[in-house]
Amino acid sequence: MSQVNTSSLTVQTSENAMRILFEHSSDAMLLLDDGLFVDCNPAATRMMKCTREELLNTPSDRLSPELQPDGVRSADKGAQMIRIAHEKGSHLFEWVHRRPNGEDFSVEVSLTAVPFPHRQVLFTMWRDLTGRKKMEENLRESEQSYRNLFNSLQDGMFVIQDGIVVLINSTLEYLTGYQEDELVGESFTKVIAPEDMALVVENYHKRLAGEPPPEEYVIHILQSDGITRIPVNLRGNSINYNGRVAVMGSLRNISEKMRMEQELRDSQNKLQESYDRRGFQVMVSNEIGQEIASSQSVDEMFMRVVTLVEERLGYYHAQLLRYEPALNAVVLVKGYGEIGQKMLEAGHRMEMGRGLIGTAAATGQTVIRPEVVNDADWRPNPFLPETQGEIAVPVKYGERVLGVLDVQTNRAGALTGDDRLLLEGLCGQIAIALEGTRLRQEMQERLNELNRLYAGTAREGWADYRSNGSLGSGYLFDRIDIHPAETVWVEEIEKAIQQKSLVPAASADGAAVAPLAVRGEVIGALGIYDDPQRKLTAEDYALIEQVSDQVALALESARLFEQTSIALDEAEKLYNFSRNLAEASDLNAVIGAVVEAASISQINRGALITFEYDKNGSLTGGLVKAAWYSGHGHLLEAEIGTRYDQTYARAVLSRFQAEQPLFYFEASLELRKRGIFSVAALPLWIGPLQIGVLLLETSEPHEFTEDEKRPMNSLSQQAAITVQSRLLFEQIVESESIFRKTSQQLVEALNAARMANWEFDVAKGTFIFNEAYYRFL
Numbered sequence: 001m002s003q004v005n006t007s008s009l010t011v012q013t014s015e016n017a018m019r020i021l022f023e024h025s026s027d028a029m030l031l032l033d034d035g036l037f038v039d040c041n042p043a044a045t046r047m048m049k050c051t052r053e054e055l056l057n058t059p060s061d062r063l064s065p066e067l068q069p070d071g072v073r074s075a076d077k078g079a080q081m082i083r084i085a086h087e088k089g090s091h092l093f094e095w096v097h098r099r100p101n102g103e104d105f106s107v108e109v110s111l112t113a114v115p116f117p118h119r120q121v122l123f124t125m126w127r128d129l130t131g132r133k134k135m136e137e138n139l140r141e142s143e144q145s146y147r148n149l150f151n152s153l154q155d156g157m158f159v160i161q162d163g164i165v166v167l168i169n170s171t172l173e174y175l176t177g178y179q180e181d182e183l184v185g186e187s188f189t190k191v192i193a194p195e196d197m198a199l200v201v202e203n204y205h206k207r208l209a210g211e212p213p214p215e216e217y218v219i220h221i222l223q224s225d226g227i228t229r230i231p232v233n234l235r236g237n238s239i240n241y242n243g244r245v246a247v248m249g250s251l252r253n254i255s256e257k258m259r260m261e262q263e264l265r266d267s268q269n270k271l272q273e274s275y276d277r278r279g280f281q282v283m284v285s286n287e288i289g290q291e292i293a294s295s296q297s298v299d300e301m302f303m304r305v306v307t308l309v310e311e312r313l314g315y316y317h318a319q320l321l322r323y324e325p326a327l328n329a330v331v332l333v334k335g336y337g338e339i340g341q342k343m344l345e346a347g348h349r350m351e352m353g354r355g356l357i358g359t360a361a362a363t364g365q366t367v368i369r370p371e372v373v374n375d376a377d378w379r380p381n382p383f384l385p386e387t388q389g390e391i392a393v394p395v396k397y398g399e400r401v402l403g404v405l406d407v408q409t410n411r412a413g414a415l416t417g418d419d420r421l422l423l424e425g426l427c428g429q430i431a432i433a434l435e436g437t438r439l440r441q442e443m444q445e446r447l448n449e450l451n452r453l454y455a456g457t458a459r460e461g462w463a464d465y466r467s468n469g470s471l472g473s474g475y476l477f478d479r480i481d482i483h484p485a486e487t488v489w490v491e492e493i494e495k496a497i498q499q500k501s502l503v504p505a506a507s508a509d510g511a512a513v514a515p516l517a518v519r520g521e522v523i524g525a526l527g528i529y530d531d532p533q534r535k536l537t538a539e540d541y542a543l544i545e546q547v548s549d550q551v552a553l554a555l556e557s558a559r560l561f562e563q564t565s566i567a568l569d570e571a572e573k574l575y576n577f578s579r580n581l582a583e584a585s586d587l588n589a590v591i592g593a594v595v596e597a598a599s600i601s602q603i604n605r606g607a608l609i610t611f612e613y614d615k616n617g618s619l620t621g622g623l624v625k626a627a628w629y630s631g632h633g634h635l636l637e638a639e640i641g642t643r644y645d646q647t648y649a650r651a652v653l654s655r656f657q658a659e660q661p662l663f664y665f666e667a668s669l670e671l672r673k674r675g676i677f678s679v680a681a682l683p684l685w686i687g688p689l690q691i692g693v694l695l696l697e698t699s700e701p702h703e704f705t706e707d708e709k710r711p712m713n714s715l716s717q718q719a720a721i722t723v724q725s726r727l728l729f730e731q732i733v734e735s736e737s738i739f740r741k742t743s744q745q746l747v748e749a750l751n752a753a754r755m756a757n758w759e760f761d762v763a764k765g766t767f768i769f770n771e772a773y774y775r776f777l
Contacts, residue, residue, distance in 0.1 A: 022041050023041050023042065024041075025041055025043055026043055027043060027125050027126070027127060028040070028041065028043045028044035028046075028047045028048075028107075028125065028126035028127075028128075029041045029043065029044060029123070029124065029125055029126075030044050030055075030124040030125075030126070031114075031121050031122070031123060031124065032060065032082070032111070032121065032122040032123075032124050033116075033119070033121040033122070034119075035059050035060065035078075035079070035082065036056075036057050036058065036059055037055055037056055037057070037058055037060070037063075037124075038056060038057065038121070039056070040052060040055050040056065044126065047105075047107075047126060047128060048063065048097070048099055048100070049099045049100070049101060049103075050099065050100045054100060059075075059078075060074075060078045060082075061073075061074040061075040061078045063097050063098060064078070064095070064096060064097050064098055065096060065098050065104055068095070068096055069096060081093055081095075081109070081111065082111065082122065085111035085112070085113055085122055086113055086120060086122070089112070089113045090110070090111060090112045090113065091110075091111045092108065092109070092110050092111075093108075093109055094106060094107070094108055094109070094129065095107055095108075095109045097126075105128065105129075105130050106128075106129040106130060106133050107126040107127060107128055107129055108126070108127040108129055109124065109125070109126060110124070110125040110127075111123070111124055112124075112125075151169045151170040151171070153169060153171060153250070154171060154252075155171060155250040155251060155252045156168070156169065156171045156172030156174075156175040156176070156232070156250065156251035156252075156253075157169040157171065157172060157248070157249075157250050158172055158188070158248070158249055158250075158251070159239070159241055159246050159247070159248045160188045160204070160246060160247045160248075160249075161241055161242075161244060161245075161246035161247075163187055163188060163189075163204075164185060164186065164187060164188070165183045165184050165185065165186055165187075165188050165190075166184060166185075166241070166246070167184065168180055168183055168184065172251065175221070175223075175230065175232070175251060175253060176191050176221060176222075176223055176224060177223040177224030177225065177228075178190075178191070178224050182224075188200075188204075189201065191221045191222055191223075192219065192221060192222070193219065193220035193221060193222050193229050195220065196219035196220055199217075199219065200219060200234070203217075203236070204236075204247060207236055207237075207238055207247055208238065208245060208247065210238075213236075215235065216233055216234060216235040217233075217234055218231060218232070218233055218234070218254065219231075219232060219234050220232070221251065230253060230255060231253075231254050231255055231258055232251040232252055232253055232254060233251070233252040233254050234249060234250075234251055235249055235250045235252075236248065236249030236250075237249065264743075264746065264747065267743065268743055268747075271739065271740065271743060274416075274418065274736075275736060275740070277418060281313070281418060281419075281422040282422075282729075284308070284312045284313055284422075285422055285425055285426060287308065287312070288304070288305060288308045288309065288312075288426055288429075289426070289429050289582045289583070290582070290583065291304040291305070291308060292304070292305065292426075292429050292430060292433050292582065293429075293433070293578070293579035293582045293583060294579075298433075298434065298437050299334075301430070301433055302320050302333055302334035303334055305318075305320065305334075305405070305426065305430060306318045306319060306320055306334050306335065306336050306340070307336065309405075309407060309423075309426070310336040310337070313422075315407045315408065315409055316384070316386060316387060316408050316409050316410040317335070317336055317339065317340075317384055317387070317407070317408045318335075318336050318405070318406070318407050318408075319332060319334065319335035319336065319340055319343070319405075319406050320332075320333055320334045320335075320395075320403060320404075320405055320406075320430075321333060321349070321350065321357060321361075321403050321404045321406065322402070322403040323361055323401050323402060323403050323404075324349075327349065328351060328352050329349045329350060329351045329352060329358070330349065330350050330352070330357060330358065330361045330403060330404050331347075331348075331349045332344055332347075332348040332349065333403070335348075339383050339384065342383060343381075343383050346383075348381075350379075354379070355377065355378065355379035356369060356372075356377055356378055356379070356390055356391075356392045356406075357392045357404050357406050359377060359392070360392035360393065360394045360404050361392075361394060361401055361403075361404050363394075364394050364396055364399065364401050365394065366391065366392070366393045366394065366420055366423075366424060367391070367392045368390075368391040368392075368415055368419075368420055369389060369390050369391070369415075370389045370412065370413045370414065370415045370416070371388065371389060371412045371413060372387060372388065372389060372390050373388070373412070378390065384408060386410040387408045387409070387410065388409060388410050388411055388412040388414075389408065389409040389411065389412055389413065389414055389415045390406065390407070390408045390409070390415075391406075391407050391408075391415050391419060391420060391423060392404050392405075392406045393405045393406075393407075393420070393423045393424055393426075393427045394427065395427045395430050395431050395434070396427070396428075396431055397431040397432070397434065397435045397717075397721075398685070398687070398717060399687055399688075402430075402431055402434050403434075405423060405426065405427050405430065407419070407423060421728065421729075421732060425725050425728075425729070428721050428722075428724075428725050429582050431721070432578045432581065432582065432718055432721060432722075433578060433582075435578070435718070436575045436578040439575075439714070440575065443568065491506060491510070492504075492505065492506060492510055492511055492512070492513040492527065493513050493525045493527065495513070496513040496514060496515045496525050497515055497522050497525060499515075500515050500517060500520075500522055501514075501515065502514040502515075502541055502544060502545050502548075504536070504541065505529075505530040505536070510529075510530065511527040511528055511529045511530065512527065512528045512530065512536055512540075512541060512544055513525050513526065513527040513528075514526050514527075514544050514545050514547075514548035515548065516548055516551055516552035516555060517549075517552055518552050518553065518556045523552060523555060523556065524552070524555065526544065526547065526548040526551055528540075528544055573597055573599065573711075576597070577593060577594070577596070577597035577715065577718065578718060580593035580596065580597070581593050581718055581719065581722040582722075584722065584726075586626070586726070587608055587625055587626035587723065587726055588626045588627065588628050590608070590626065590719060590722055590723060590726065591606040591607075591608055591626055591627075591628035591694065592606075592628055593719075594606070594682070594694060594696070594715050594719050595628065595630075595696060597711070597715055598680075598696065598708065598711070598712070598715065599708075600680075600696075600698075600702070600704075600708055602678070602698040602699075602700055602702040603630075603680070603696045603697065603698055604629065604630040604631075604632050604633040604634075604697070604698065604699055605627075605628065605629055605630070605633070605634075605635075605696075605697040605698075605699070606626075606627070606628040606629075606694065606695065606696050606697070607624055607626070607627050607628075607638045607694075607695045607697075608624070608625045608626040608627075608692060608693075608694050608695075608723065609622045609623065609624055609625070609638075609644075609653065609692050609693055609694075609695065610622065610623050610625050610691055610692035610723075610727070611649075611653065611657075611690060611691060611692050611693070612649075619646075619649050619650060619653060619654055619657065620646045620649060621643060621644055621645055621646055621648075621649050622643070622644040622648075622649050622653045622692070623641070623642070623643050623644070624638045624639065624640055624641060624642040624643075625640065625692070625723075625727070626640060627639060627640050632699075633698075633699030633700070634676075634699040653693070655681075656681045656683065656693040656695070657683070657690060658681070658683050659683065659685075660683070660713060661680060661681060661682045661683065661709070661712040661713055661716055662679075662680070662681040662683075663678075663679070663680050663681075663704045663709060664678060664679040664680075664681070665677075665678050665701070665702070665703045665704065676697050676698075676699070677698050677699065677700055677701045677702065678697070678698040678701065678702045678703070678704065679695060679696065679697050679698075680695070680696040680704060680712060681693055681694075681695055681696075682694040682695075682696070682712060682715060682716035682719065683716060684716060684719060684720035684723055684724075685716075685717070685720055686720055686721070686724050691720065691723065691724060691727075692723070694716065694719060694723075
């Protein structure tokens with residue numbers, strides 16, 4: 001009996017202990033009997049967020065959503081899990097329960113079959129999986145984000161372990177043409193071009209051994225077709241992958257970059273070639289300009305131009321043609337070499353408006369055809385069968401076409417804008433030289449006309465000669481020396497001039513006077529005082545008349561010689577001015593050449609102002625392009641680069657818009673205070689457009705004479721051509737400088753982008769930074 005009581009006490013104690021564990025366990029515990037929860041601990045109610053009454057006697061499927069995550073109905077799957085637990089004695093599985101508030105949560109369910117009298121119940125334990133599920137979800141999302149990032153990189157990414165590809169991204173698939181399952185598990189050498197295989201393998205082993213291989217280098221990969229090679233930039237780093245050493249790297253397609261770099265190099269080479277050629281052309285242009293200026297005759301100038309253009313610039317053929325109005329054509333006057341001589345003997349000419357040469361002559365515009373084979377306007381020449389390109393440049397002085405410089409090449413596409421600029425500049429110099437020659441010829445014709453009209457112009461010549469003050473009123477010889485005799489006057493002089501014959505002395509103090517006449521025009525008188533000791537005889541009078549005739553002729557010859565010398569000197573000055581313009585180093589030197597040619601010592605300052613117009617041709621501004629100062633007198637106020645606005649242009653500069661030079665004497669008080677007393681304004685015209693004005697100023701009063709005004713028009717015309725050529729040349733030099741600077745900046749930008757891991761987006765036309773790649777690394 002005692003033994004039975006002891007056993008009962010032990011069982012009771014054990015039951016109490018189990019109850020205490022059941023009630024105080026942190027794990028949710030329940031008893032499941034015939035599909036119903038018949039008991040539960042507080043942890044279960046806390047987990048379900050309900051009361052004990054709400055939980056007990058409730059089927060498990062009533063505490064679950066209708067369907068489990070695998071799509072099976074909770075009632076069916078619950079019955080299956082209970083059956084398995086009864087059959088096996090226990091069963092562990094995951095389940096989704098639903099709280100009374102509708103909130104679902106995941107638990108790990110442990111069912112253990114426990115024998116009870118007459119039946120078997122299931123001891124149930126729930127472990128909340130919400131935290132673990134959240135971690136698993138976060139891990140899946142992180143892995144997916146990593147995979148998305150990995151695949152979004154524009155570089156082909158890979159991981160190699162033991163020489164085998166274990167991971168690649170979609171960019172590498174596109175780059176190689178292989179699918180992921182075709183590369184993963186394969187040797188990385190599968191995509192390496194044979195010529196780069198040794199280098200890549202060597203660097204791979206160096207990296208695994210801890211040796212420092214190049215951080216990045218260029219190789220070629222083979223696409224899946226086994227033929228196509230793509231240049232890539234290879235980068236790699238050692239990493240720990242799944243607990244073991246591996247190499248992670250990237251392959252960046254640099255095909256476009258290499259293409260752009262090659263285009264840049266080609267562009268730079270072309271630019272350098274163009275720059276070198278332009279420099280050579282400028283040098284040759286100066287050389288030809290000097291030859292033109294130093295030529296003694298037109299024929300010599302033509303020969304030098306044709307020869308130098310042909311030989312120094314390497315053209316196939318060069319020739320000069322002169323415009324002949326009577327023939328309505330341009331006629332060959334000089335061609336290069338033996339072929340040129342044959343064409344000259346054949347009387348080569350081109351009608352106005354016909355062919356490239358005739359078109360250039362008729363329009364006054366340059367005609368350039370880099371390729372002439374299929375050109376409808378081109379006319380082939382049997383003497384020049386190898387011609388592939390041709391340029392015809394009109395030789396113009398102002399708007400007047402004097403001829404055409406024609407150049408041909410035997411290389412299609414060889415003629416460029418540089419050739420056009422060079423030859424147009426040469427033609428401008430040729431036109432100036434021809435105009436100088438024309439002026440000299442006109443001067444000679446005028447001299448001949450003066451000789452033919454000698455008698456009729458003697459009086460006017462002497463009147464002008466006297467008005468210039470070059471000749472005294474008279475001279476007296478006292479048997480010892482010759483003295484000026486400004487006040488000598490005897491009555492016989494007036495009679496001799498009126499009678500145009502010798503008048504004997506009228507008194508003891510008088511003189512025998514004979515008129516000095518040239519072809520009937522009296523220019524003076526020669527008198528001989530009578531000697532009281534020896535009276536003049538008839539023979540003496542006859543001798544006086546003979547001597548007077550000889551003296552008259554001598555004086556006339558001296559006067560003509562002096563005035564002719566002055567005229568020739570003016571022509572020579574104009575010729576020298578043309579040469580000085582051709583040799584002027586800059587626009588300041590052009591002003592200096594004009595001042596030198598003007599030969600007005602009072603001019604001590606000069607300013608070249610170019611005009612600016614709007615689209616309607618109205619004057620809107622001006623710019624000081626050059627300023628010259630002799631070093632004496634008041635300094636020049638205008639500085640180079642000074643820009644005048646529209647108000648100043650319309651108020652002041654518009655005064656200098658004129659067809660002919662303007663002269664201002666006795667300037668306003670305001671100008672005199674600034675040291676400006678007289679101004680010569682030379683308008684600069686190119687065709688129908690006045691491109692500016694050249695102002696010549698004096699710092700002391702000076703009234704311009706007619707002799708000083710006369711050459712100013714020719715000076716302004718020639719200066720305008722030279723100024724225009726200089727301005728065009730400055731524009732070319734400035735354009736070349738900008739282009740070279742831009743190319744250098746582009747090179748520096750590409751290099752900087754490569755060092756900073758920037759990429760050039762061809763579609764957007766801009767640089768982008770691979771931020772995702774850096775976050776990945």
